[in-house]
Amino acid sequence: MADILTQIQDELDMLLNQMQSSLAYIHYRTPPAPIQNQPLLSSFAEHEAQTQAQQAASQPNNAQPAPAAPEPLPTPEEFQKDIRELSRDLLLKEQQIEVLIGSLPGLHSSEAEQVERMRELEKELEELEGERLKAVKEKEELVKLVEGRIMSLGESA
Amino acid sequence: MAQPPPEEEEQFLTSIFPAPPPFYKHFTPTNLSALKDAQEKLSPNTNDQNSNKNSKDASSSSFPTTTLTPTQLLDLPAPLREQLTYLIPPPPPDPSVEYRVFGKPTKLGGDDPFEYIMQYVRNRLWNPDTSQGLLPLWEYERLYPADPSSKSSLSREGAGDTQMTDENNNNNTQTTQQQGEGGGGGDWGTLDRQTYLFRFLRSIIIKHVELLGILATDPTAPAPPDADGNGPQVILPENPFNPGTPLYDKAKDKVLREILNLVMNMHALINEYRPHQARETLIRVLEGQVERKKKEIEGVRRMAGRVGEALEGLRGAAAAAGGGEEGGGVDGNEGEGSSSGGGGGVEKDEEKIAMREMWRALEGV
Numbered sequence: 080m081a082d083i084l085t086q087i088q089d090e091l092d093m094l095l096n097q098m099q100s101s102l103a104y105i106h107y108r109t110p111p112a113p114i115q116n117q118p119l120l121s122s123f124a125e126h127e128a129q130t131q132a133q134q135a136a137s138q139p140n141n142a143q144p145a146p147a148a149p150e151p152l153p154t155p156e157e158f159q160k161d162i163r164e165l166s167r168d169l170l171l172k173e174q175q176i177e178v179l180i181g182s183l184p185g186l187h188s189s190e191a192e193q194v195e196r197m198r199e200l201e202k203e204l205e206e207l208e209g210e211r212l213k214a215v216k217e218k219e220e221l222v223k224l225v226e227g228r229i230m231s232l233g234e235s236a
Numbered sequence: 237m238a239q240p241p242p243e244e245e246e247q248f249l250t251s252i253f254p255a256p257p258p259f260y261k262h263f264t265p266t267n268l269s270a271l272k273d274a275q276e277k278l279s280p281n282t283n284d285q286n287s288n289k290n291s292k293d294a295s296s297s298s299f300p301t302t303t304l305t306p307t308q309l310l311d312l313p314a315p316l317r318e319q320l321t322y323l324i325p326p327p328p329p330d331p332s333v334e335y336r337v338f339g340k341p342t343k344l345g346g347d348d349p350f351e352y353i354m355q356y357v358r359n360r361l362w363n364p365d366t367s368q369g370l371l372p373l374w375e376y377e378r379l380y381p382a383d384p385s386s387k388s389s390l391s392r393e394g395a396g397d398t399q400m401t402d403e404n405n406n407n408n409t410q411t412t413q414q415q416g417e418g419g420g421g422g423d424w425g426t427l428d429r430q431t432y433l434f435r436f437l438r439s440i441i442i443k444h445v446e447l448l449g450i451l452a453t454d455p456t457a458p459a460p461p462d463a464d465g466n467g468p469q470v471i472l473p474e475n476p477f478n479p480g481t482p483l484y485d486k487a488k489d490k491v492l493r494e495i496l497n498l499v500m501n502m503h504a505l506i507n508e509y510r511p512h513q514a515r516e517t518l519i520r521v522l523e524g525q526v527e528r529k530k531k532e533i534e535g536v537r538r539m540a541g542r543v544g545e546a547l548e549g550l551r552g553a554a555a556a557a558g559g560g561e562e563g564g565g566v567d568g569n570e571g572e573g574s575s576s577g578g579g580g581g582v583e584k585d586e587e588k589i590a591m592r593e594m595w596r597a598l599e600g601v
Contacts (some may be wrong), residue, residue: 082513082517083513084506084507084509084510084513087433087502087506088503088506091437091499091502091503094440095495095499098444102447102448102451105448169441169444170441173437173438173440173441176437177434177437180430180433180434180437181430183430183509183513190512190515193512193515193516193519194515196519197515197518197519197522200519200522200523200526201522203526204522204525204526204529207526207529207530207533208529210533211529211532211533211536214532214533214536214537214540215536217536217540218536218539218540218543221540221543221544221547222543224543224547225543225546225547225594225597228547228550228551228594229594232550232591
């Protein structure tokens with residue numbers, strides 16, 4: 080796992096990406112609002128797809144396949160649902176970043192305190208190393224003792 | 237002469253990384269000893285010269301890590317000089333002198349490229365020469381104090397404050413707007429980075445909502461007058477889409493600039509936090525090591541105790557078994573062992589148990 084700082088920065092970029100994509104979604108996918116007492120016309124993208132499909136139909140020998148018709152625009156209900164989902168995701172991401180910021184380590188210690196703590200730990204480590212060496216020596220002596228016992232047992236048997 | 241190029245080519249093809257500099261071949265034992273000789277030969281000379289002028293200089297030049305100066309090197313006979321040239325590292329450049337790395341001017345101390353990066357971002361967003369781009373007029377503006385004092389009591393206070401805003405933020409964004417912008421007017425110097433990060437983050441969300449509002453109502457609306465009452469800034473004297481009128485700053489651009497500035501501030505804050513985290517990580521590692529060593533020592537001690545016990549048991553059993561036949565055969569001190577002599581099968585079993593015990597202990601060792 081990357082460290083928290085990098086994670087925050089990545090998530091921050093992700094947040095901006097989400098903002099952009101939600102704006103783009105609204106920009107491109109909003110269903111047209113029907114105007115009262117006016118005939119409902121197809122959108123530009125639909126119109127283009129239709130004309131191209133007609134062209135392709137009128138020229139059956141054309142090797143180039145007709146481009147796929149654009150995805151139909153969502154209904155107003157779907158669109159509302161999608162927008163809700165997008166905004167929930169956006170806030171969720173924001174909350175995630177807040178959690179990450181909240182779990183930043185060592186916020187309550189200044190640099191001097193940190194250096195102090197490091198010195199302490201270093202000293203403790205050195206002491207422990209000496210103790211460890213002593214313990215290892217003791218262990219080796221014991222092993223020697225045991226070996227001696229086994230040898231003497233073997234002799235005696 | 238024809239031989240080396242193919243060899244190099246082969247190396248180039250077989251290795252991902254570039255070949256080491258060719259002078260590593262000069263670090264042979266003979267060359268190194270020759271260097272030592274030359275240094276020893278030359279050091280007394282310099283000592284003699286310097287001792288006439290200054291004894292302190294002489295003592296410093298007799299320091300074991302003395303290297304040959306270029307002039308000394310030039311005084312050496314040609315073959316030796318050739319041999320030794322690559323063994324002496326060049327002196328590091330002066331901290332104030334610029335040198336080039338990958339074609340980029342660099343200084344020994346390294347300089348903060350932040351300003352350059354901001355300038356670069358700015359020029360990417362808006363080209364001042366052609367007056368074209370996505371977002372004009374953006375300038376990086378620092379929104380947090382230059383050197384925030386991170387006193388523990390104060391930062392704790394800040395943490396409590398952010399927790400409160402946390403709860404509000406869960407409820408709705410409107411509250412965070414008040415919190416985020418209300419907090420902006422607080423005492424800057426006494427709050428820690430975490431609080432600033434929270435503030436910036438929430439402000440970004442608010443600005444996003446603001447941007448949505450602007451785009452929904454009128455994307456081309458001119459920027460509202462600022463605090464001083466100045467109207468929107470003129471970006472271009474001639475609007476390319478509407479000749480005859482100047483191109484004004486737009487409200488959406490203003491919000492976008494603010495979002496960008498907030499994000500840049502967050503990134504800068506996080507990057508400033510990195511040395512702190514590095515120290516913190518080091519402390520964690522050290523703590524882990526202390527913990528591990530303590531455990532190891534404890535393990536060794538426990539093992540020693542078990543071996544000792546097993547030995548005691550064995551000694552007792554062995555002495556008991558061998559007590560009748562061969563008095564001092566097993567070990568030297570059997571004062572307590574021989575006293576429990578006598579008896580047959582029970583002691584034999586005990587001996588076996590003791591042996592098993594000891595082997596188990598030995599396996600642990």
